[in-house]
Amino acid sequence: MSLLPVAEAQTRLLGLADPVTIETVPLSEAAGRWAAEDVIARRSQPTADLSAMDGYAIRFADMPGPWRVIGQSAAGAGFTGAAGRCEAVRIFTGAPLPAGTDAILIQEEATHDSDQLVLSGEGPAAAGQHVRRAGGDFEDGARLLEAGARLTPARIALAAIGGHGALAVRRRVKVALISTGDELVPPGAATQGVQLPSSNAVMLAALLGDLPVDIIEGGIVADRLDALANAFDAARHADVIVTTGGASVGDHDLVRPALESAGAKLDFWKIAMKPGKPLMAGKLGSSIALGLPGNPVSAFATAVLFLRPLVARLGGAGDPLPTVHSATLETDLPGTAGRAEYLRGIWTKGTVRPATSQDSAALVALASANTLILRPPHTAPARAGDIVEILPLT
Structure with a gap:
């Protein structure tokens, strides 16, 4: 199977997702949600001069x-x-x-x-x-917000002054996080030999922390088909089932066969990006299954590009994809081959430089980064002073 370009994979993943059901919540509970309907003014502001x-x-x-x-x-x-x-x-x-x-x-x-x-x-x-002047801000009947608009503090204030005490929004998205690997132990537990503390689930939960999600802890699942099948069965009520690890092609990479055995229909597998090639997506019943790589940096990059937009789409976002910015490169960068590269970078006052390490398991560099530098496939070397695209992380 050929590697799927990132943009095509994003389009196909979002095509699997229909926004979740609508509920009406008080303004005090609406922060961070997306408006499910146009918000129409019920009064003029001001009502008089x-x-x-x-x-x-x-x-x-x-x-x-x-x-x-x-x-x-x-x-x-x-x-x-x-x-x-x-x-x-x-x-x-x-x-x-x-x-x-x-x-x-x-x-x-x-x-x-x-x-x-x-x-x-x-x-x-x-x-x-x-x-x-009366009606100088808005008039009765004006559209204050479009359906799909993120309900920021200022937009909640606008809805309130427009006469609303509650708004129609999409319910919170249920996301199950499953970590796979015999080598993993819970964070804080003692490790022996080559055991590793599990970091992906807590990282992903934090990455989704500003979105309207309910996290379902799937725990650490052993590299066995029966264990994975049980984990998938327990998570079927989630809107999104996210796995980390086991998505490659080794003898112990069992996520794909376990999903297929559970009845999942995979839509795509393997993305033309670095880090993060072994990513898979499909449907398992009414849930969307998203298999992320096990290396923390790869899991992080693919979550920024795929998991967050997917949750936003389910939550009713009008424009769920991350916004690309530009910055001036401080140092030279080599050219790229057949995969888009997402380099951890430090972005300061309009300029950006790559982090010291780009290893997909190096968390110190990831922790110091505040942006990803986007390098499209088959790109010539870049020189200091060139303009590059970035995806800010903060």
């Missing part, structure tokens, strides 16, 4: 004054009367403009003595100065 400054509401045609102060307008307690010729109303930020006024004389440019108001600065330059 409001003052943007502390000062005095006046009629611009009466400039340069003086004026007689006839009352006060505060936020939530507006002036109920109307201002006539050369009359002013003391006003505070966020308060509605009284009838008959159309500009704000800010308090720093005015002198108020008894009920007399005198211009002491330049004053407003035109009608509408320092006024927030």
Whole structure:
């Protein structure tokens, strides 16, 4: 089977995923979700002309004054009367403009003595100065957010000011994490001989930590077909079943035959990328099975490019793929062969340099990196000062 280009593999993986079901949650629980429906304003903002400054509401045609102060307008307690010729109303930020006024004389440019108001600065330059017009932010019925928009803190505030107390979102995505390998022991456990602490599951759980997921701990599974079959059976209620390790072609790489034995239909296997070639994807019942490599760096890179976008797609994201940026290369890089390369890099103030080690099992270099440098296949050597594509990790 030929190696599948990364972009084609991403498209095929996302094609396996239909967004999960919709639920309505309070705004306090909506952070990080994706809107399942367009969010439509239920009110205008502001609902009336409001003052943007502390000062005095006046009629611009009466400039340069003086004026007689006839009352006060505060936020939530507006002036109920109307201002006539050369009359002013003391006003505070966020308060509605009284009838008959159309500009704000800010308090720093005015002198108020008894009920007399005198211009002491330049004053407003035109009608509408320092006024927030009714509907100036949005009007009732406007589309505030599109379906598929990530609900950031600012967007949640926008929904709230638009009249919403709850929003329709996709439910949390259930992700089962299964680590395979006879050599693995739980993190923190003592190791003997060539045993290794299991790092992939905790790494992947952290990598998904900002997404709306429920992690199902599948534990460490021995390199036996029956053990893997039992693990897959136990995880069938998950939306995504993720394995790390056992996805290559060695005698102990049993994930693929175990999935096929369990009835999975594999869509693709082996990707034209480095690190991370032995990656597989398919369906196991209603679940999506995603087999990642066992080496930690390979697992990390493939999770950034495939697992996170898959979870985002299931969660209802309109644009689930990571955003590519550009940076100026600080050092020379060799050319590439037939696979896209994702180099761990350090990105600082618009420039990027590769980490000291690119070994797929070297976690010190991964821990120091804050970006992946993308090198397409069959690319000529790059020189310091060239522009390269990067995938930021923070």
